[in-house]
Amino acid sequence: MTDATSNPLFGLWQPTQLQRLYYGSGVVSKNLLDCLPNETSKAFIITGNSLATKTPLVQDVERLLGSKHAGTFSKIREHAPVAQLNEAIEVVKNDSSVDTIISIGGGSPIDSAKAISYKLHTQSDKWLYHITIPTTLSASECTMMAGYTEVNGVKTGVGAKELVPHVILYDSMFVLYTPQRLWTSTGLRALDHALELLYHPTASEIPARMLCLQAAGEIFTYLPRYIQNPKDENIITRLQLASFASLGFLGHNTKGSLGLSHTLGYALGSPYGIPHGVTSCLTLGHVVKFKARDLEAAKQIARLLPFINESPSGDVQVDAERVGERVFKLVQRLGLDVDLGGYKVGREQIPVITQKVTGAEDGLVYDVVEGLVKELFV
Template identity: 40%
Template sequence: MASDLTGSYAYSDSLKGIHFGPGSTATALPKLLDALGAKKALIVTGRSLFTKTDVVKTVEGILKAHDAYGATFYEIGEHAPVAGIRRGVQAFKDAGADVIVSVGGGSPVDAAKAILHFVQQESGAPAPFKQIAIPTTLSAAEYTMGAGFTDDSGNKVAVASPSLVPAGIILDAQLTLATPERLWLSTGLRALDHAVESLYRPGVPPPLKHLCYAALADLFTYLPLSKAHPEDVSTRQKLQIASWMSIWPMQLEKFVAFGLSHGLGHRLGARYGIPHGITSCLTLAPVVAAKVELGSPQDKEWLANALFYLRKPSTGSVDGDVLELSKSIQQLVNDLGLHSTLSQYNVPKEDVQQIAELAVGKKEDPAFVKTVAILEALYE
């Protein structure tokens, strides 16, 4: 095992540490609890991870050994329905918890943020409670201050605050071995979506854009390797680090949205039951292609330069290189066996214009017609 796949990193008082390495949970979790002064933890996770694997039991055992286990709450469904979050708030109180340890993919991580958000609302001020995230997918929800959950009407709701950013993150590839292949690989495309859209996301400084290029290169390299050799922990650890690079924690005064691929994903995901990783498999490649028409010269240049990091020759033009990047993304999706259509998820064609309007903002927006065309092509 390469030594650079194990270590830790911290950059502010709010982020006590990102610990990484196979088997790192056993030592990192107690360190983070001590750093936070936390005494009792509520584990927030999903039902499948709790009932079908030993991952949660492993975390429970570590907490119990340090007399820090409060309870486990596993009623978190895909897209984090608000009913489950309300029950999570009550579970947090009943356990007398002062920290949440989330275990799983983006839904438990976002649900933990939302639980803390509701606790803050009830107290009338930012509560001193924090989250330690132990992700088992590549969705990278643990690096942001935003959380998405589904309201009672099935609509996606977002909350964001610097106080919701996890105070600790543990990237333990050993705990990802139980993650289903389709979930693991498709959330890798979600990480790719973060990296690509960060190339034109407002507020991302150039040094972090170059980190996104590194993430792109590693995701293109190691996702196929992980599919071919799913038990290779070293490859999985490299993918977790690539996911981290795709959305490196930034100190932002307010949440800044990504781009159209994410916007469409939010509209398609909760309403039609499409996993976030799969929405990225659907939307990222065509959205990148659309940047030829809709993107600024600067945005297109950042996208075109990605070919160099993927070790692909330039086509000789910026627009051609952007289209080549789009084709490369789609080829990766296909090679990973992740090609999907909106027909598979029973998205009514009559909903297309409404989805486009919700994602873009207004029908008068020049991007509206192009967005409709993107969605219509996703039925094939």
């Protein structure tokens, strides 16, 4: 495929298997049963303990399903430990009537549902039909990748085009139970997606980059407004749609990892128990300012200025730096973490983190990444 950065008007976008996207208050109660693949479908729910025990959401979905509810697994924890996945797989394997999996929650339940489907396929050649009800802005529902944590604490992943959920239900009523800090930090994760896809060398101009610009602008505008009124379901829905736009048009043709901020986030996340929304708060501003040194990346980043109510100067590298500064200011305005001071990560971990990101122990790339990692410490 032609490099989309060097020639934005010649490219390719290959859509995923997503069939439906519902959004708005109450769409789960109105549409869930119609989303099942056939009249005899049985659905298995994957979620976390907090949603299952501290909110009525899971019980509401169970009641909606009625006789089509095959069971609920609510032991999914942050970063999706593999032991929980294997336990859920055994439950599903023992019920041959299950053809659908419904994930309710943030990135961990959604990734877990995808990983369960993948592992089942390797054992039985069967893919599960996936309906997801996201309650954060992590946008895991938009990808064909599933991340989970191995027994040794290392985050790993699997990927296949069949892992993209078939149906997404963005119901703002479900988000009313999401803790505000979780919502806003995963909003930074969505911004991370939008910016890294914007300067990704194989991203398509249409629809990926154009929608990433729109998504980033919406996130900059509406995350602060959410803080002022966290029960405003119109604001919640706008942010859900921005989250989808940040990654939902990734397409099959985008090659390689999303970007350095994400790679740093994986190295910081499960090994040190830091949520991925928070890792984006820590890394994104630094990475954007670093990418401003790359002229091709800077050209893409600078395109964002009009979407965040700023005028371009004409110097794309200076303008890209300004975007990085705006990311820092947004994180601070939302009261989110700007460094690793609140986490048990000592400076002696700098070479460990750097090696995980680069796969090397020295060299130019190592030195560059080490400099970025050092900036995360107070």
